[in-house]
Amino acid sequence: MINSRFFNRSELIGFIALAAILFVILPLSLDVFRLNLVAKYLTYAFVAIGLVLCWGYGGILSLGQGVFFGLGGYCMAMFLKLEASSVENTKIQSTPGIPDFMDWNQITALPLFWQPFHSLTFTIAAIILVPSLFALIIGTAMFKRRVGGTYFAIITQAVAAILTILIVGQQGYTGGINGMTDLRTLKGWDIRPDHAKVILYFVEVVLLFACIGIAQFIRLTKLGRILVAMREQEDRVRFSGYSVANFKIFAFCMAAVFAAIGGAMFALNVGFMSPSFVGIVPSIEMVIYTAVGGRMSIFGAVWGSLLVNFAKTGLSESFPQLWLFGLGALFIAVVLAFPNGLSGIWADYVQPRIDRLLASRKSKPKDGWNSVADGAPAE
Amino acid sequence: MFGDYSIGDLGSIFVMQGFAGLVLFSVYVLMALGLAIIFGQMGVINMAHGEFMILGAYVTWLTSNTFQSYLPSLFSGYFFLAMILAFLASGALGMLVEWVLIRHLYKRPLDTLLATWGLSLMLQQTYRSVFGPREVGVELPQWMLGSLKVTDSIEVPINGVFVMGLTVLITVVVAYVLYKSRWGRQVRAVVQNRIMAGAVGINTEKVDRYTFGLGCGIAGIAGSAFTMIGSTGPTSGQLYIVDTFLVVVFGGAASLLGTIASAFSISQTQSTLEFFTSGSMAKVLTLLAVVGILMLRPQGLFALKVRK
Numbered sequence: 037m038i039n040s041r042f043f044n045r046s047e048l049i050g051f052i053a054l055a056a057i058l059f060v061i062l063p064l065s066l067d068v069f070r071l072n073l074v075a076k077y078l079t080y081a082f083v084a085i086g087l088v089l090c091w092g093y094g095g096i097l098s099l100g101q102g103v104f105f106g107l108g109g110y111c112m113a114m115f116l117k118l119e120a121s122s123v124e125n126t127k128i129q130s131t132p133g134i135p136d137f138m139d140w141n142q143i144t145a146l147p148l149f150w151q152p153f154h155s156l157t158f159t160i161a162a163i164i165l166v167p168s169l170f171a172l173i174i175g176t177a178m179f180k181r182r183v184g185g186t187y188f189a190i191i192t193q194a195v196a197a198i199l200t201i202l203i204v205g206q207q208g209y210t211g212g213i214n215g216m217t218d219l220r221t222l223k224g225w226d227i228r229p230d231h232a233k234v235i236l237y238f239v240e241v242v243l244l245f246a247c248i249g250i251a252q253f254i255r256l257t258k259l260g261r262i263l264v265a266m267r268e269q270e271d272r273v274r275f276s277g278y279s280v281a282n283f284k285i286f287a288f289c290m291a292a293v294f295a296a297i298g299g300a301m302f303a304l305n306v307g308f309m310s311p312s313f314v315g316i317v318p319s320i321e322m323v324i325y326t327a328v329g330g331r332m333s334i335f336g337a338v339w340g341s342l343l344v345n346f347a348k349t350g351l352s353e354s355f356p357q358l359w360l361f362g363l364g365a366l367f368i369a370v371v372l373a374f375p376n377g378l379s380g381i382w383a384d385y386v387q388p389r390i391d392r393l394l395a396s397r398k399s400k401p402k403d404g405w406n407s408v409a410d411g412a413p414a415e
Numbered sequence: 416m417f418g419d420y421s422i423g424d425l426g427s428i429f430v431m432q433g434f435a436g437l438v439l440f441s442v443y444v445l446m447a448l449g450l451a452i453i454f455g456q457m458g459v460i461n462m463a464h465g466e467f468m469i470l471g472a473y474v475t476w477l478t479s480n481t482f483q484s485y486l487p488s489l490f491s492g493y494f495f496l497a498m499i500l501a502f503l504a505s506g507a508l509g510m511l512v513e514w515v516l517i518r519h520l521y522k523r524p525l526d527t528l529l530a531t532w533g534l535s536l537m538l539q540q541t542y543r544s545v546f547g548p549r550e551v552g553v554e555l556p557q558w559m560l561g562s563l564k565v566t567d568s569i570e571v572p573i574n575g576v577f578v579m580g581l582t583v584l585i586t587v588v589v590a591y592v593l594y595k596s597r598w599g600r601q602v603r604a605v606v607q608n609r610i611m612a613g614a615v616g617i618n619t620e621k622v623d624r625y626t627f628g629l630g631c632g633i634a635g636i637a638g639s640a641f642t643m644i645g646s647t648g649p650t651s652g653q654l655y656i657v658d659t660f661l662v663v664v665f666g667g668a669a670s671l672l673g674t675i676a677s678a679f680s681i682s683q684t685q686s687t688l689e690f691f692t693s694g695s696m697a698k699v700l701t702l703l704a705v706v707g708i709l710m711l712r713p714q715g716l717f718a719l720k721v722r723k
Contacts, residue, residue, distance in 0.1 A: 097525045097528070099528075177710035178710065178713070181710075181713050182713075183713040185524060185525065186454075186458075186460050186524050186525065186528065187664060187713065189460070189525065189528060190460075190657075190660045190661070190664055191664070191706060191709060191710075193657055193660070194657055194660075194661055194702055194705070194706050195706065197657045197702060198699055198702045198703060198706070201695050201698050201699050201702075202695075202699050204695060205693060205695030205696055205699065316653075316657060317653075320529075320532055323529065324529065327529060357540065357543070357544060360536045360537070360539060360540040360543075361536070361537055361540045361541075363533070363536055364532075364533040364534060364535070364536035364537035364538075364540070365533065365537065366533065367529055367530060367532055367533025367534075367536070368516065368530050368533040368534065368537075370529075371520070371523075371526045371529050371530040371533070372516070372519060372520075372530065375523075375526070
């Protein structure tokens with residue numbers, strides 16, 4: 037049965053709580069440096085939301101989301117880098133007008149695939165289209181041949197490895213291991229000062245809520261139901277006449293686009309892009325944000341990204357040796373004890389108490405539609 | 416790209432690069448053998464496999480140091496003891512991990528992937544705390560240094576030959592254990608039909624634990640062999656894990672022969688390409704080719720026909 041309302045009661049509470057915290061409480065209570073950190077963490081939330089759709093609902097575990105995060109980020113960074121490498125800014129180079137790392141690598145003309153990134157319209161289109169095309173190719177090749185599960189995970193991991201090695205190896209075209217640094221302006225608007233960071237934060241949060249809306253819409257329509265059905269009994273869905281492969285490709289492409297938007301916002305907010313956000317390790321970390329938040333919960337994904345990253349910053353600032361240990365233990369604990377993550381804990385332990393409290397005050401009939409998915413996780 | 420070399424030079428290049436590829440092949444086979452048992456037979460994705468290998472390498476390093484300080488007269492033979500110790504240490508850790516972690520997750524293969532990744536992070540940090548962040552190298556006994564001169568322009572290093580011999584030996588032993596021994600039959604029975612295997616009196620939990628232990632133990636031997644050709648650091652294992660998984664998947668997960676064939680083709684392609692392009696491009700091209708072929712033939716090179 038499909039719920040006709042966009043949010044049920046507990047989701048509405050979760051939505052309002054998240055909106056209040058991201059739009060009002062955090063900007064008022066944090067200084068610009070910390071707010072910028074939150075913005076950086078939230079870029080991973082985009083990836084995590086995509087993973088909720090593709091992994092939590094569709095059952096497709098992709099260990100290569102860093103690829104799409106990176107593609108989006110690099111598209112944005114290429115545009116920003118070109119703007120920062122105008123002829124006046126790069127007078128001291130032997131070839132003015134090209135990015136500094138190209139000059140260091142004895143490249144004398146802008147490569148052909150860099151040319152269109154002079155245009156912002158093209159860049160924005162590329163941020164959406166390049167990753168989705170890439171996901172379409174991988175998805176079509178894999179899902180049409182009914183490759184799934186662990187094989188798909190390993191192959192996406194290999195793709196992440198390939199892209200990282202390629203970016204690091206082709207220094208002259210990509211900036212190599214250092215990535216693209218020193219990004220300055222967006223259409224003449226300086227992205228570095230504090231007030232720009234605050235504006236970028238709000239732009240990002242608005243985009244994040246747009247993505248949450250899209251994901252929620254997909255979840256509630258028939259499409260979301262088919263994804264769940266596919267995860268549970270793939271053959272039955274196929275025998276019912278649905279093209280399982282096409283639905284999987286769609287979910288994978290959506291996840292890729294979300295990740296790419298996150299990557300583009302990363303380049304804008306943090307001011308650089310490097311292959312260390314593309315490879316195998318960051319890709320798996322992105323999966324763990326989703327797992328911690330709850331693989332079935334869209335809001336959980338946002339909380340998971342925020343909390344794991346806060347823990348990471350906090351722990352690695354004070355106890356650098358403990359961080360990896362803590363992260364590893366977190367992985368194991370989440371998988372063994374809390375497969376539904378924080379949102380599962382909320383739905384199992386916190387939500388019933390609140391319901392009971394409300395019910396005892398005024399004996400109102402309980403909201404009938406309860407799925408494993410709903411509820412916002414604890415803070 | 417061939418223009419600058421004479422025919423004779425090219426021949427020597429191919430032989431020497433081919434040999435370098437054979438050493439890489441040996442390490443791949445040793446790592447992939449353990450993984451093929453764990454992933455191919457049990458369906459468990461063990462992302463911590465590289466860390467089991469590194470444990471073997473550290474055990475070898477410790478043994479070599481012990482021999483150097485207390486038994487210098489027997490130093491030339493330390494490697495054989497080290498290998499056994501590496502097998503036992505990694506195997507024991509593997510069985511412990513199976514008991515604590517893996518056995519709860521047999522029905523959720525994607526979750527084993529995450530849990531073992533967590534395990535690999537913890538092991539890495541443990542190695543870093545215990546052995547230090549710097550890479551350690553093992554001192555080779557005298558007889559393993561130097562190289563064999565085959566012709567004027569072709570030389571092959573002795574440690575490489577040794578590692579290859581070791582690989583052949585271990586492959587034969589594993590093949591024998593899996594396909595000829597009683598225990599191997601039990602393993603294959605459990606893999607093909609767990610419930611029926613249990614019904615005819617096989618202790619499936621015990622078989623699982625020993626299978627996992629064997630796979631990890633072989634990884635330990637791989638790590639031991641690894642010290643012959645490279646130095647060991649806390650994160651060395653992670654560098655190889657994706658390659659190894661690709662080797663297993665490319666070969667066809669449940670096939671031992673396929674694993675060997677794919678390890679051979681991948682390592683030879685890579686080391687031959689390495690001479691003509693940069694190392695990173697060689698790797699990219701090789702991996703791309705593997706992924707491309709897997710997209711056309713997802714079941715891998717040698718697929719077992721199994722009715723589900």
